[in-house]
Amino acid sequence: MDDDGLIMNFAPSSGRLRVKKNIQRKERKLAAFVSAGGRRTSDVREKQSDRPVGTATPATKVMHGKPQVISSLFSYNPEIRKKDPAVKDATKKKSLSAPSNAPVSDTTTFQGIGIDSDLVAHMTDKLGAQKPTQIQRRAIPILLGPSRRQVVIDDIEVPDEDVDAVVQAETGSGKTLTYLLPIVNRLILSSTTDASSTNASSTSAKRSVGTLAIVLTPTRELAQQVLGVLQTLLSLPPCGTTGRRRSHWIVPGVVIGGDKKKSEKARLRKGVNVLVSTPGRLLDHLQNTKSFEIENLRWLVLDEADRLLDLGFEETLRSIVTILDERTAGRGRGTRHEDSDLWPGTRQTVLCSATLREDVRRLAGTSLRNPVFIRGQGEEGVASVKRLHDRSDTAGKKGREDVNAMDVDDAPEAKFSTPNQLKQTYVLTPAKLRLVALAAMLRSCFVTRQSGMESKRKRWAGDSYEEEEDGENEEDEGEEESPEHRVLREVLKAQKDEPTAQNSNGKKVDQPDAQLPPKPFAIGTVLPDVPLYRLHGELAQSIRTQVYLDFRKAATGVLFCTDVAARGLDLPDVTRIIQYDAPADLKDYVHRVGRTARLGRQGQATLFLLPSEMEYLDVLKAQELKPEPVKVESVLMGLVSEANGKDFQTPATELQNTFERYVLADEKKRDEEKDGGKGGKAPKKRKLDPSAEFAIGDLSKMVGPTTRKKTRK
Ligand SMILES: Nc1ncnc2c1ncn2[C@@H]1O[C@H](COP(=O)(O)OP(=O)(O)OP(=O)(O)O)[C@@H](O)[C@H]1O
Numbered sequence: 278m279d280d281d282g283l284i285m286n287f288a289p290s291s292g293r294l295r296v297k298k299n300i301q302r303k304e305r306k307l308a309a310f311v312s313a314g315g316r317r318t319s320d321v322r323e324k325q326s327d328r329p330v331g332t333a334t335p336a337t338k339v340m341h342g343k344p345q346v347i348s349s350l351f352s353y354n355p356e357i358r359k360k361d362p363a364v365k366d367a368t369k370k371k372s373l374s375a376p377s378n379a380p381v382s383d384t385t386t387f388q389g390i391g392i393d394s395d396l397v398a399h400m401t402d403k404l405g406a407q408k409p410t411q412i413q414r415r416a417i418p419i420l421l422g423p424s425r426r427q428v429v430i431d432d433i434e435v436p437d438e439d440v441d442a443v444v445q446a447e448t449g450s451g452k453t454l455t456y457l458l459p460i461v462n463r464l465i466l467s468s469t470t471d472a473s474s475t476n477a478s479s480t481s482a483k484r485s486v487g488t489l490a491i492v493l494t495p496t497r498e499l500a501q502q503v504l505g506v507l508q509t510l511l512s513l514p515p516c517g518t519t520g521r522r523r524s525h526w527i528v529p530g531v532v533i534g535g536d537k538k539k540s541e542k543a544r545l546r547k548g549v550n551v552l553v554s555t556p557g558r559l560l561d562h563l564q565n566t567k568s569f570e571i572e573n574l575r576w577l578v579l580d581e582a583d584r585l586l587d588l589g590f591e592e593t594l595r596s597i598v599t600i601l602d603e604r605t606a607g608r609g610r611g612t613r614h615e616d617s618d619l620w621p622g623t624r625q626t627v628l629c630s631a632t633l634r635e636d637v638r639r640l641a642g643t644s645l646r647n648p649v650f651i652r653g654q655g656e657e658g659v660a661s662v663k664r665l666h667d668r669s670d671t672a673g674k675k676g677r678e679d680v681n682a683m684d685v686d687d688a689p690e691a692k693f694s695t696p697n698q699l700k701q702t703y704v705l706t707p708a709k710l711r712l713v714a715l716a717a718m719l720r721s722c723f724v725t726r727q728s729g730m731e732s733k734r735k736r737w738a739g740d741s742y743e744e745e746e747d748g749e750n751e752e753d754e755g756e757e758e759s760p761e762h763r764v765l766r767e768v769l770k771a772q773k774d775e776p777t778a779q780n781s782n783g784k785k786v787d788q789p790d791a792q793l794p795p796k797p798f799a800i801g802t803v804l805p806d807v808p809l810y811r812l813h814g815e816l817a818q819s820i821r822t823q824v825y826l827d828f829r830k831a832a833t834g835v836l837f838c839t840d841v842a843a844r845g846l847d848l849p850d851v852t853r854i855i856q857y858d859a860p861a862d863l864k865d866y867v868h869r870v871g872r873t874a875r876l877g878r879q880g881q882a883t884l885f886l887l888p889s890e891m892e893y894l895d896v897l898k899a900q901e902l903k904p905e906p907v908k909v910e911s912v913l914m915g916l917v918s919e920a921n922g923k924d925f926q927t928p929a930t931e932l933q934n935t936f937e938r939y940v941l942a943d944e945k946k947r948d949e950e951k952d953g954g955k956g957g958k959a960p961k962k963r964k965l966d967p968s969a970e971f972a973i974g975d976l977s978k979m980v981g982p983t984t985r986k987k988t989r990k
Pocket of ligand 1: 380404405406407408409410413446447448449450451452453454630631844845846847849871872875876
């Protein structure tokens with residue numbers, strides 16, 4: 278994707294109900310107006326208080342027995358300017374600081390923080406990673422534990438023994454490599470023999486040693502992505518530059534819901550040494566797959582750990598940790614011939630997320646021992662690497678309970694942090710203008726570019742970003758497929774072989790004919806030639822994977838998505854996030870906007886708010902998140918063509934009418950189909966759903982095929 282990539286976020290209804298304790302009062306209000314159904318259609322939902330006294334709702338006439346909506350978009354609107362104190366500051370442009378999630382600019386190197394030279398060379402070649410980011414610089418030496426050699430970090434206190442760790446760093450700061458590199462480095466070194474002598478640390482381990490490391494992720498897409506990075510790291514050539522030889526036994530793998538369970542079992546039986554999984558499926562295998570060997574487990578990583586703690590995951594997680602504790606209990610270093618002194622003696626647990634705060638306290642009690650807290654932000658490395666408690670560890674369950682009791686007040690408190698270089702804005706818009714405002718914003722993202730007003734684009738080039746004129750360095754046609762892509766395609770193939778799959782709720786769904794790879798579609802004249810994609814939990818898994826892959830690879834496009842795409846997904850060239858609904862949980866805000874401005878790149882994020890949602894800004898402000906206002910009128914100018922001059926009302930009204938006509942026509946068509954023209958039972962009236970799906974449905978239906986799965990009858 279180049280810089281024309283956008284992601285739209287639509288809050289799933291369940292997400293609206295989660296309210297953070299520390300901002301309870303304000304978020305309760307927020308949840309109240311959100312759940313009050315105060316959105317989104319142009320007519321009935323507008324709050325009475327938003328209208329000037331004495332005015333009526335916009336017209337909904339009944340003609341020929343059918344409702345006919347006549348939009349009056351620009352009358353009866355709340356007086357936004359009076360309501361929004363920030364609008365008067367709109368002209369003051371905030372200057373953005375230097376990127377906060379980019380690789381470091383000092384002399385630190387990956388080798389300098391303890392990564393093997395062959396692995397560094399390989400990583401630079403395959404991933405373009407030359408210098409570590411701040412979180413990698415701080416965390417990798419600690420996670421390498423006693424296996425590290427020649428670490429040159431003078432401002433961080435590195436414990437001598439292996440410790441559990443909580444890793445918190447901004448979105449797009451390279452947390453995946455932060456936790457994967459130490460594991461891979463230790464596994465690779467343990468299977469490396471020097472040319473001249475036998476490496477004392479090398480192990481006779483082979484694939485059948487079973488699972489040594491488990492990485493848990495909340496979504497299947499993220500699991501697949503992590504697997505891709507893992508595959509890339511492990512594709513290190515067997516002979517190093519210094520004549521060292523490596524035995525190739527380390528097998529990575531993935532088990533996720535929606536994938537073929539039988540083949541997963543077979544793979545686990547043969548041995549998956551580094552396993553990436555979603556919680557439900559992992560628990561299923563732990564309980565039901567007898568040949569799943571985890572006795573030698575050394576690493577447990579919880580990626581997006583705070584999400585894994587959310588309702589629905591927490592119990593599963595506790596059960597997983599209990600089973601792992603039971604099945605690895607009593608194992609001591611050296612009890613099995615596969616052991617290596619380069620691996621942790623007992624299981625090391627690592628928690629990662631951009632938004633770890635209070636949540637870590639609960640989880641630390643159940644799954645961490647004597648953890649260190651490592652932050653990617655902040656000036657002082659040492660201060661950011663904080664021991665949650667300094668008592669020496671007592672292994673085993675008892676020790677963990679003690680930790681729970683004594684740690685809770687020691688975890689560093691920090692505000693949510695987003696990348697410095699991310700430009701955040703909000704648009705305060707009446708409900709009835711939202712859809713046209715969205716269309717206008719999307720249009721201005723693409724159409725102005727096509728007309729040459731924005732001809733620059735950005736591309737990752739080693740450890741710096743070079744601005745390139747359009748035309749130079751075009752996406753290579755027929756470019757060699759990346760290892761990540763290859764892995765994901767394999768996963769996808771396995772999914773397609775499966776006759777039935779599960780949706781995100783674990784329910785079986787059909788893999789119907791509509792499950793063919795979805796074709797992107799375009800919004801006729803509003804967004805000419807712009808491919809649109811959609812990603813949400815109601816799609817069958819094969820579609821989800823395909824959409825993810827296609828959007829990653831597409832040169833341009835818009836992804837309409839729910840929070841299923843909010844966490845962890847690395848879509849490196851996405852330049853704008855539009856949140857059509859405000860998330861009730863601020864963590865989600867941070868993760869959603871974090872799909873852009875990754876690894877030092879620029880990015881923009883815009884939040885749509887109703888006039889009645891103004892207090893959301895206070896909630897953001899409390900976290901020092903201060904998006905700048907953008908007037909809805911300037912957004913609507915995106916619909917204006919030269920012929921219209923400055924009149925945005927005419928094209929906006931025309932577009933809204935087109936949307937509404939479509940909805941009415943569609944309803945009529947559906948009624949006829951259901952009725953079958955035989956005077957059967959009166960069809961159910963379809964509500965004009967004001968939610969995101971309504972919006973997507975409108976836009977997509979106007980222009981082409983949709984990608985929604987058929988629901989099982
Ligand atoms: N040191 C580095 N140099 C260059 N690229 C890097 C480096 N570290 C990571 N990357 C790349 O940066 C991108 C973002 O990394 P990653 O997805 O791990 O971020 P993250 O911190 O986990 O983000 P999120 O919180 O959104 O999950 C990836 O494409 C990754 O390959």
